[in-house]
Amino acid sequence: MTKPPATVRELIREQYASLTQAERKFANALLANYPAAGLASITIVAANAEVSTPTVARMVQKLGFKGYPQFHQALLKELEAKGSGPTQRRANWASEAPEGHLLNRFAQAVTDNLSQTFSNVDSEQFDAAVRQLANTEGRLYVVGGRITRALADYAFTHFQAIRQRVTHMTSSSATWPHYVLDMVEGDTLLMFDVRRYETNLQRLAELASERGVKVILITDQWSSPIGSVAAHTFNCWVEIPSAWDSNISTMMLLEAMISAAQEERWDETRARYEKLDTIFDTTRLFRKFT
Known part of the structure; x- marks a missing residue:
């Protein structure tokens, strides 16, 4: 490709x-x-x-x-x-699609996206964002949009195990004022916003920023308008041979952040993991083979 x-x-x-x-x-x-x-x-x-x-x-x-x-x-x-919406995106790909099986084109597109994404990540900005995500002096809020709420849910599940004081904001913007009410300077808001950018997410970012909350934005290569108030913005390449954009590079960056935040506070996180496993054993949530 x-x-x-x-x-x-x-x-x-x-x-x-x-x-x-x-x-x-x-x-x-x-x-x-x-x-x-x-x-x-x-x-x-x-x-x-x-x-x-x-x-x-x-x-x-x-x-x-x-x-x-x-x-x-x-x-x-x-x-x-x-x-551009799904119909236009597919039309763009269809007019330029090279010969070959869709699987090959898909694999090449994803590989290119990953390469572009990680070659454009500033390591110092990444480290600063990770320190922010790992800092329990402030509360960490996590929110996504129509498509990216799945990423927000994934992020919340991991960060809740890694650290204390993590809040997963609902996907309903009508409830957001209740969260904003409790936001204070020193808190962090991890946001996911990709094209077509959501106006409600932008307003939430502006309200949080006005209260002294540090916004960490994960977006696409064109960059959400939220970047104008974000303390840290990370661009992920997302185009694939489809009417929809890909979240693979976005997920890869998120997993790198989760891993780095875990290492940032490993002693505390290890203790949380051990306590969590004890609770899992007590509730018999997972099947044991030994």
Whole structure:
């Protein structure tokens, strides 16, 4: 399968070290409000970033674009991809699908997604997020959306065993104000939001952030708007030959976080595991073979 073209965000990360100070100023402004900050004319985006028009022109050429119009079109295509539904996604794949069995195409797509995802994870940001997830001084809240609520449930099951003070927020946004009521500075909110991004999740993130809660966002390669208030954002590549996106890379990143949080507080977690096993034995929840 042909590797999908890099997003503008990826290109900026790849070329960031080669950018001048002024070019980095524009790049940072774009990433802070991505991709909206690059969707106006070159004069407007330059003015908004407080750089010169030639600075913008030079930077987009360093990213591999012939000029600003091509750069602008790339951002528009990314924006279109953000809002596409299942029918359009399948149409995109069907028009470009290579020959070969679906299983092979699927396997290649998933492999590419995993590679792209983990090559774009900043290790320092990952470590900081894990420390936050493992810190029991604050409460950890976990929530997902229509599709990603399954990921939130999986995360809750593991983090509840790893640490104390974990709350799984229901999928009904009507109940969220009750959770927000008890949120305080120092708490953490782990959120999952992928295209088509859910407005209720964004509002929840904003309300939590206003209360001093640190938001950790796991999203797709196009990035949920929640990223504007998140302390840590992790992008996972999700496209596959299907009308639906894949959660494989998202689950892989989540499992890496769970494993790292377990190691972060292993002595306490081991004691919890042992007590939990004792309770399981008492309730005879699991079958014993010895």
